[in-house]
Amino acid sequence: MALVGVSGRLAGCYCLRAVRSLPFCSSLQVPALQLHISKTAMGACQKDFESAVNQVKLLKKDPGNEVKLKLYALYKQATEGPCNTPKPGLFDLINKAKWDAWNALGNLPKETARQNYVDLVSGLRSSSDSSSQVKSEADKKRAGYDTLVITSEDCITKIMLNRPAKKNALTTQMYREIMLALEAASKDDSTITVFTGNGDYYSSGNDLTNFTDIPPGGIEEKAKNSAILLRDFVDCFIDFPKPLVAVVNGPAVGIAVTILGLFDLVYASDRATFHTPFSHLGQTPEGCSSYTFPKIMGPAKAVEMLIFGKKLTAGEAYAQGLVTEVFPDSTFQKEVWTRLKAYSKLSQNAMHISKQIIRNHEKEKLHAINAEESRILQERWLSDECMNAVMDFFSRKAKL
Numbered sequence: 193m194a195l196v197g198v199s200g201r202l203a204g205c206y207c208l209r210a211v212r213s214l215p216f217c218s219s220l221q222v223p224a225l226q227l228h229i230s231k232t233a234m235g236a237c238q239k240d241f242e243s244a245v246n247q248v249k250l251l252k253k254d255p256g257n258e259v260k261l262k263l264y265a266l267y268k269q270a271t272e273g274p275c276n277t278p279k280p281g282l283f284d285l286i287n288k289a290k291w292d293a294w295n296a297l298g299n300l301p302k303e304t305a306r307q308n309y310v311d312l313v314s315g316l317r318s319s320s321d322s323s324s325q326v327k328s329e330a331d332k333k334r335a336g337y338d339t340l341v342i343t344s345e346d347c348i349t350k351i352m353l354n355r356p357a358k359k360n361a362l363t364t365q366m367y368r369e370i371m372l373a374l375e376a377a378s379k380d381d382s383t384i385t386v387f388t389g390n391g392d393y394y395s396s397g398n399d400l401t402n403f404t405d406i407p408p409g410g411i412e413e414k415a416k417n418s419a420i421l422l423r424d425f426v427d428c429f430i431d432f433p434k435p436l437v438a439v440v441n442g443p444a445v446g447i448a449v450t451i452l453g454l455f456d457l458v459y460a461s462d463r464a465t466f467h468t469p470f471s472h473l474g475q476t477p478e479g480c481s482s483y484t485f486p487k488i489m490g491p492a493k494a495v496e497m498l499i500f501g502k503k504l505t506a507g508e509a510y511a512q513g514l515v516t517e518v519f520p521d522s523t524f525q526k527e528v529w530t531r532l533k534a535y536s537k538l539s540q541n542a543m544h545i546s547k548q549i550i551r552n553h554e555k556e557k558l559h560a561i562n563a564e565e566s567r568i569l570q571e572r573w574l575s576d577e578c579m580n581a582v583m584d585f586f587s588r589k590a591k592l
């Protein structure tokens with residue numbers, strides 16, 4: 193049974209190439225795992241586990257060798273406990289790969305292995321269902337999001353900000369949906385996650401109406417809740433495990449710019465601009481930009497942007513290192529997606545591990561900076577300077 197679309201991605205990976213010939217149920221392209229349930233798998237989620245084992249047989253899409261090894265290992269751990277069988281010989285490649293996967297689970301409790309198996313199958317089902325049922329672009333839209341359009345294709349999950357009439361300004365609901373979308377993308381079978389905007393803007397940053405909708409607890413409560421939301425939001429970007437790409441289709445403002453310092457690739461149309469007008473708004477930097485921007489572009493240029501609100505063209509942002517590459521707007525989408533499709537075929541594990549190695553050096557620092565920036569902004573939002581700037585925008589006295 194050929195592993196369509198899998199062998200290419202795994203090419204060059206000795207260990208996983210070895211499991212190409214993992215046995216499959218011929219019609220369903222899923223591994224013929226031992227689908228009987230032993231008595232030792234009995235427990236709280238036994239029913240779910242049994243059902244997940246059966247669902248594996250019904251998957252319409254080959255989940256790929258890495259996932260099949262995970263399923264195998266979790267199944268063995270859930271039903272037999274830690275691996276204590278002799279290690280297969282060096283040249284028994286398939287059984288060695290399976291043994292390695294099981295053995296890597298160490299002393300993971302059977303209950304946890306069962307739960308992880310159930311969770312993994314549930315993720316596979318949703319991606320398998322969506323990819324097998326989907327025929328048109330509209331069908332590919334992930335349900336449950338009002339402010340985003342989320343699609344998955346070619347191992348790329350695309351998160352598109354979808355309030356074009358408001359220049360994709362980020363409402364409270366949108367921050368929450370983005371966090372959910374990132375959580376889902378971190379677990380789906382995509383290799384790369386992409387952010388972009390619908391319409392002429394990438395995003396005009398925080399929706400200023402977020403500051404006008406005051407809860408019964410008053411403005412202090414609003415500022416406190418907003419600081420928590422901001423901190424949680426930025427934390428999701430700091431912790432996101434897969435390569436994260438911004439496809440900046442047009443102007444970007446405020447937090448839509450600062451967060452770019454936490455992305456792995458930033459592709460920009462030559463129509464894009466990058467503007468962080470915090471001092472115009474009585475605000476201070478967020479998204480860890482007080483750390484990432486000086487690191488990326490040097491303190492002098494970071495100060496121009498973050499303190500003096502200098503708006504950069506795409507070319508200038510490229511020169512400062514904030515943008516990876518600039519494309520003419522006329523060919524932007526075509527060139528960028530061709531590039532990303534090629535990248536998405538690279539080894540998923542190698543890319544994720546490389547990202548972790550790079551990010552882990554400073555993860556703790558980034559979380560501390562995010563906490564500090566959010567705390568300072570909580571105070572700033574209560575200042576007259578900030579409140580006046582928001583009122584000026586809505587009374588049409590000021591626009592950036």
Ligand SMILES: CCCC/C=C/CC(=O)SCCNC(=O)CCNC(=O)[C@H](O)C(C)(C)COP(=O)(O)OP(=O)(O)OC[C@H]1O[C@@H](n2cnc3c(N)ncnc32)[C@H](O)[C@@H]1OP(=O)(O)O
Pocket residue numbers: 357358359361362396397398399400401402418419421422445446447448469473475478585590591592
């Ligand atoms: C909880 C987390 C907090 C995180 C904090 C983050 C800080 C920041 O992000 S600061 C940056 C905040 N953004 C702004 O200050 C931008 C404000 N917008 C503008 O200056 C202009 O709208 C803009 C230059 C972006 C575009 O100008 P135009 O091309 O002239 O378009 P319009 O102004 O007519 O915009 C169309 C429509 O969209 C509304 N809009 C646009 N951006 C925002 C926004 N950020 N907040 C709220 N509303 C926005 C604009 O009001 C228009 O609405 P209508 O008049 O109803 O059509």
